Amino acid sequence: MFEYTSIDQYHLALTQGKISCTDVVHHYLAEIEKCKHLNAFVHVFAEEAIQKAAALDKGRTSGNTTGKLHGVVIAIKDVICYKDHPLTAASGILKNFTSLYSATAVEKFLQEEAIIIGVCNCDEFAMGSANENSVYGNVLNAMDETRVPGGSSGGSAVAVQAGLCMISLGSDTGGSVRQPADFCGIVGLKPTYGRISRYGLIAYASSFDQIGIFANSVDDASKVLEIVAGADEYDSTVSPKPVDKYSASLNENKKFRFAYFKETLENPSLDTEIADGINKLFEEIKSEGHEVTALSFEYLDYIVPAYYILTTAEASSNLSRYDGVRYGYRSVKPSTDLTEFYKHNRSEGFGKEVKRRIMLGTFVLSTGYYDAYFTKAQKVRRKLVEKTQLVFNEFDFILMPTSPSVAFKIGEKTNDPIAMYLADIYTVFANLTGIPGISLPLFKHSNGMPFGIQLMAKQFNELSLLQASHQLMELKK
Secondary structure, eight states, X not given: OOOOOOHHHHHHXXXXXXXXXXXXXXXXXXXXXXXXXXXXXXXXXXXXXXXXXXXXXXXXHTTOOXXXXXXXXXXXXXXXXXTTSBOOTTOGGGTTOBOSSOOHHHHHHHHTTOEEEEEEOOSGGGOOSSSOOXXXXXXXXXXXXXXXXXXXXXXXXXXXXXTSOSEEEEEOSSSTTHXXXXXXXXXXXXOOTTTBOOTTBOOSSTTTOOEEEEESSHHHHHHHHHHHBSOOTTOTTSOOXXXXXXXXXXXXXXXXXXXXXXXXXXXXXXXXXXXXXXXXXXXXXXXXXXXXXXXXXXXXXXXXXXXXXXXXXXXXXXXXXXXXXXXXXXXXXXXXXXHHHHHHHXXXXXXXXXXXXXXXXXXXXXXXTIIIIIIHHHHHHHHHHHHHHHHHHHOSEEEEESOSSSOOBTTSSTTOHHHHHHTTTTTHHHHHHTOOEEEEEEEEOTTSOEEEEEEEESTTOHHHHHHHHHHHXXXXX
């Protein structure tokens, strides 16, 4: 029976002839079928994956040069374009839509001979923290099926957690990669804004969105980042900065300066076991010769309000294109004019949470409220960026909990959107400031569920972020 450990070990087994890509694809298809009840996948490309695997096997055994992701089985979130494949953003408004082109990240995967096995479930238009807002229904946490996997990239997280693929891609607008990774006990990396091209990523909030990576190890995440990062002529916001050889430098044993904000660990919403685990980790880090310093951060209470004002405003603008005219859902109700036609399509096509955020965004952008909300939120964002730059003048990293709790029960927060939004208190910081963040699965709660810690670095310092992450993972082995 095939057991996946890492990309390197998998490639070694292929080279030694111990296994084939075809064997591996059949293994994952069987696992996906066995775990169908978890609802992690919304589309599985079984026949296509088998054909691709067979072609890769034939090329490899003929002595052809192999790609860096040769035969690596990958799943993508249902907001990332894959040409001639279904793309719905887990929404009724995009029912039966087929993508006309592939995202740059997907193209880079295909160029390196990866096998895309399917599309993963998510919260509708990536709006949610529990994967309970999907037109396809809830995703279940494989460690405890009564609990959520986190959101919005819950399906992508569970696909890796449950061994249904090797690597998956998600998107992170306010923690949608790091929080599900935390709830599922895997590694979740959100790179710097602009490190990975957003071309082919369905927009939720354009100045926040970033494609992120789910993996079982820091090493695998670093290998994938090397491939998908970098300049792209189709995305004006992507950085032209050169991409480091992240995976080649992971084992460098450096001493780092870590900072943490006292307010994050003293917050009343934080589970006491999570706080205790993190405080003990600080002592272990110090014993390894690193510096850990407590700082005061006076803006913590402003982070979530600023984030939701700005992201809902951008969502209101971005989602205005979904009107049922050119593609997607079209209501059968008769309409007397164009406005009514739009209203029927959007009211029936969008789910409750998406409509809530569109209305919030429209409100904060409206005349009389723009300066009171949107302009002030932009000022808060500017303050956060300035404060963060000052911190990184003195320290290498910021340590923070990923979530105030472990994975909560399905339905527990469904009727309290404010409680759901406040659960993003630790993750939205990195999106507001555009810095990279990673969630590392280091701990286990007394209730049996995993939790981790979040590590953040200054912009485009993914190399040091991954090196420090590797050290922390080794420390807790």
